[in-house]
Amino acid sequence: MAAPPPSGGPGRLGRYLVGAFFLAPALFMLGVWMVYPAVYTIIRSFFGPTGFVGHWVGFANYKTLFTTSTLTTAIKNNAIWVAVVPAMVTAVGLVFAVLTERIRWAVAFKTAVFLPMAISAFATGVTWRIMYQQDPGLGAINALGKTISGAFSPAGVLSTALPSTPSLQSSAGALVLKTPTHPGGVALLGLTGIAPDQVPKSSVQAVKPAPKPGDVVGTVWRDFKPGGGKAGVVETGELGLPGVTVELRSAAGKTIQSTKSKSDGTFDFAKVPAGTYTTAIGAQTFAKPFGGFAWLGPNLIVPSLLIAYIWIWAGFAMVVIGAGLAAMPRDVLEAARTDGANEWQTFRRVTVPLLMPVLSVVFITMIINVLKVFDIVYALAPESEYAKANVIALAMYFTAFQGAGNFGVGSAIAVFLFLLVIPVLALNVRRFRREA
Amino acid sequence: MAAAAPAIEIPNPGDAVSARILRAITRTPINIVLVVLGAAWLVPTIGLFITSILPASADASAGWWQIFSHPSLATWSNYDALFHNSGLITALKTTAYIAVGNTALVVILGALAGYAFAWLDFPGRDWLFIGVIGLLVVPLQMALIPMFKLYDTFGLFDTWYGIALFHTAFGLPFAVFLLRNFFAGLPKDILESARIDGANEIVIFLRLILPLGLPAIASLAIFQFLWTWNDLLVALTFGQNTTPITVWIAGQLREFGTSIDIIAPASFISLVVPLCVFLAFQRYFVQGLLAGSVK
Numbered sequence: 125m126a127a128p129p130p131s132g133g134p135g136r137l138g139r140y141l142v143g144a145f146f147l148a149p150a151l152f153m154l155g156v157w158m159v160y161p162a163v164y165t166i167i168r169s170f171f172g173p174t175g176f177v178g179h180w181v182g183f184a185n186y187k188t189l190f191t192t193s194t195l196t197t198a199i200k201n202n203a204i205w206v207a208v209v210p211a212m213v214t215a216v217g218l219v220f221a222v223l224t225e226r227i228r229w230a231v232a233f234k235t236a237v238f239l240p241m242a243i244s245a246f247a248t249g250v251t252w253r254i255m256y257q258q259d260p261g262l263g264a265i266n267a268l269g270k271t272i273s274g275a276f277s278p279a280g281v282l283s284t285a286l287p288s289t290p291s292l293q294s295s296a297g298a299l300v301l302k303t304p305t306h307p308g309g310v311a312l313l314g315l316t317g318i319a320p321d322q323v324p325k326s327s328v329q330a331v332k333p334a335p336k337p338g339d340v341v342g343t344v345w346r347d348f349k350p351g352g353g354k355a356g357v358v359e360t361g362e363l364g365l366p367g368v369t370v371e372l373r374s375a376a377g378k379t380i381q382s383t384k385s386k387s388d389g390t391f392d393f394a395k396v397p398a399g400t401y402t403t404a405i406g407a408q409t410f411a412k413p414f415g416g417f418a419w420l421g422p423n424l425i426v427p428s429l430l431i432a433y434i435w436i437w438a439g440f441a442m443v444v445i446g447a448g449l450a451a452m453p454r455d456v457l458e459a460a461r462t463d464g465a466n467e468w469q470t471f472r473r474v475t476v477p478l479l480m481p482v483l484s485v486v487f488i489t490m491i492i493n494v495l496k497v498f499d500i501v502y503a504l505a506p507e508s509e510y511a512k513a514n515v516i517a518l519a520m521y522f523t524a525f526q527g528a529g530n531f532g533v534g535s536a537i538a539v540f541l542f543l544l545v546i547p548v549l550a551l552n553v554r555r556f557r558r559e560a
Numbered sequence: 561m562a563a564a565a566p567a568i569e570i571p572n573p574g575d576a577v578s579a580r581i582l583r584a585i586t587r588t589p590i591n592i593v594l595v596v597l598g599a600a601w602l603v604p605t606i607g608l609f610i611t612s613i614l615p616a617s618a619d620a621s622a623g624w625w626q627i628f629s630h631p632s633l634a635t636w637s638n639y640d641a642l643f644h645n646s647g648l649i650t651a652l653k654t655t656a657y658i659a660v661g662n663t664a665l666v667v668i669l670g671a672l673a674g675y676a677f678a679w680l681d682f683p684g685r686d687w688l689f690i691g692v693i694g695l696l697v698v699p700l701q702m703a704l705i706p707m708f709k710l711y712d713t714f715g716l717f718d719t720w721y722g723i724a725l726f727h728t729a730f731g732l733p734f735a736v737f738l739l740r741n742f743f744a745g746l747p748k749d750i751l752e753s754a755r756i757d758g759a760n761e762i763v764i765f766l767r768l769i770l771p772l773g774l775p776a777i778a779s780l781a782i783f784q785f786l787w788t789w790n791d792l793l794v795a796l797t798f799g800q801n802t803t804p805i806t807v808w809i810a811g812q813l814r815e816f817g818t819s820i821d822i823i824a825p826a827s828f829i830s831l832v833v834p835l836c837v838f839l840a841f842q843r844y845f846v847q848g849l850l851a852g853s854v855k
Binding site: 227 | 590591597608622624625677695698699701729765790793810813814824827828846
C-alpha cells in the first residue's frame with residue numbers, strides 16, 4: 125500500500141505538483157490516444173459513412189452490422205472462436221503442465237511449446253500456410269494424412285488406368301470382362317491410360333497364356349505400345365502388369381477366387397469347376413490416392429485457423445498453469461494419495477479445483493484475445509476466403525480502411541467489440557482492486 | 561506413484577535398481593507422448609526455415625521435407641537476394657525504430673507513472689489508478705478511426721513515430737499496472753530514509769526506484785519489444801510507405817505460390833529477432849506474463 129505522506133513533506137498543492145510531474149506524460153498519452161478516440165468512436169458510430177454534420181443515422185450502422193452477411197459471418201465466426209479456443213487452450217495447457225511435471229527434459233519441452241508466443245501471429249500465419257497446402261506433395265499436414273490413409277486404404281497400383289476395349293466394363297469400381305469364360309478359357313484384360321512411370325518396375329513383355337484344361341488363365345497388360353498397337357491384342361512391345369488383383373466371379377457375380385498377376389501379366393485360376401464365369405480386375409487396383417484436404421478452402425478455413433491459434437497460445441496456458449501447479453501445496457496432494465485416491469482421482473478432485481483460479485485467468489485472457497483476433501486470419505486465410513474466415517476485427521479493418529472506407533459502420537463494429545469486452549473488463553477491474 | 565518421487569533420489573543399494581527401472585517403465589509412455597507433441601510444436605517453424613533455404617522451383621515441386629533426401633538443394637541464395645532487397649532492409653529498419661522507440665517510451669512513461677501511483681500521495685490517486693487499469697481492455701479498434709484522422713491532420717500518418725506513439729499509449733495501462741505493483745512491493749524503509757535524508761522525488765526515482773525495479777522493467781521492455789515488433793494491424797492502418805516487416809511481407813502474400821522464395825525467408829528473418837530476444841530473456845518474459853495474468 126501507499127506510504128503515508130512523509131512528515132514535514134510538501135503541502136497539498138506541492139503534492140499535486142509532484143504527482144502531476146510524474147503522471148502528466150502518461151496521462152497525456154492515454155487521454156489523446158485512448159480516451160478521446162474511444163469517445164469519438166462511440167459518437168461516430170451514429171453518423172453516416174463520410175462525416176458528422178447532417179449525417180446522423182441513429183442506429184442504422186448497428187442495423188447494418190447485424191444484417192450484412194459478411195458482418196454476421198464475422199460475428200458467428202467469433203462466437204465459434206470464443207466457444208472453442210479458450211476451452212481448448214486451457215485444456216491443452218493443463219495437460220502439458222501436468223505431464224511436464226513428470227519428465228526430466230521439461231525445460232526443453234516447455235521452450236518448444238512456448239516458442240510460438242515469441243513469434244508474430246503474422247509469421248505463424250505464413251508458417252501454417254506452408255503446412256496446410258492442399259497437395260500432399262507440398263503440405264506437411266496432408267502428407268501426413270496421405271501416409272496414414274495409405275496405411276489403411278492404399279492407393280491402387282494403377283489408379284489412372286482405363287479399359288482398352290469396350291468389353292471391359294466398370295462396375296462398382298472394378299473392371300469386369302463382359303465376355304463370359306469357362307474352365308479352359310483365356311481372359312484378356314487390356315488396360316490403357318497408364319503413364320510409363322506408373323508401370324511397375326518388375327514388368328516384362330506381356331504374354332498371352334495357352335489355355336489349360338480345368339483352369340481359367342489370362343493376362344493383364346498395358347494394351348499400348350509406342351505407335352499405338354491394336355486394341356485387345358497382346359503384341360510385342362506391350363508390357364505385362366504385375367501385382368494386379370484379378371477376381372474370378374460366378375455367374376451370380378460372386379467372387380470365387382482371386383489372384384495376382386505375374387511379371388508378364390499372366391494369372392491362373394486353378395481347378396475351376398465346370399460352369400460359366402466372368403473375370404474382373406479388383407476395385408482396389410484403381411483406388412485413387414489421397415488428394416489432400418483443402419484446409420484453406422471455404423469449408424475448413426475456420427477450423428484450420430483455430431488449430432493454428434491454439435498452437436500459438438498453448439504455451440502461454442502451459443506456463444501460467446505450470447506456475448500455479450508449482451505453487452500448489454504438496455501436502456494436500458500427498459494426503460489425497462495416502463487416502464488411497466488414484467492418479468486420476470487426485471487430478472480430478474484435488475489438482476483441478478485447487479487450480480481453478482489460475483485456469484479461469486487463462487480462460488478469461490483467452491476470451492479477450494480471441495475477441496480481438498486479427499493477424500492470424502489476415503495472414504493465414506487466402507484473400508478469396510476472407511468472407512468465410514471473417515472475424516470482428518478483420519471486418520472492422522476492411523469496412524473502415526479498405527474498399528468501402530465506411531467510418532460509420534467501422535465505428536459501430538469497434539463499439540460492438542468494445543461492448544463484448546466490457547464484461548471481461550468488469551471482472552478484471554474487480555481482480556485488480558482486490559490486489560491493489 | 562512413480563511421478564511423485566522426490567526430485568533428489570538417494571540411491572538405496574537394496575531397491576535402487578529395480579525401483580528405477582520400474583519408474584522408467586511407467587514414465588516411458590508419457591515421454592513418448594511428449595516427444596511427439598514437442599515435435600508437433602517445432603515442426604511448423606522448422607518447415608518454414610527449410611522452405612526458406614530451398615530454391616523456388618524446389619518449393620513448387622515438392623514439400624520441404626525433400627531436403628532430407630536431397631540435402632544439396634539447400635542454398636542461401638534466397639537470403640542473399642533478400643539482403644540486397646532495399647524494400648526489406650528499409651522495412652527491417654522501420655520495424656527496429658518502431659519497436660525500440662516504443663519500448664523506450666513505454667518504460668520511461670510507465671515507470672514515472674508507476675512510481676507516482678505507488679509512492680506519491682495525492683488526492684484521487686487510487687481512483688485515477690483504477691481508471692488507468694480500466695483502459696487495459698479498450699480494444700485498439702476503438703482508436704483506429706479517430707487517430708487515422710488526427711494523424712492526417714498533424715502529419716503523423718505514415719511515420720514510424722506515429723506508429724510507435726500509438727503502441728505506446730496502448731502499452732501504458734499494462735506498464736503502469738506492472739510497475740506500480742512492483743514498485744509498491746519495494747522495501748518502504750529505503751525510501752523513507754532517503755526522504756528523511758532530504759532526497760527529492762526525482763533523485764529517489766532515478767537512484768533508487770529504477771535500479772531496484774530493474775527486473776520488472778526488463779519484463780515490461782521485452783513484452784513491449786515483442787508486441788510492437790510483431791504488430792500487424794496498427795502498422796497496416798497508419799503506414800503506407802513506412803511499413804514494418806510484417807506489413808511488407810503481407811504485401812507479397814497475394815502471390816503466395818510464386819513469391820514463396822521471398823515470403824518464407826522474410827518471415828523467418830522477421831521471427832529470428834523476437835526469437836533471440838525471447839530465448840535470451842526467457843526468465844523475464846515469463847515473469848512479466850505471470851505478473852500480468854496470475855498476480
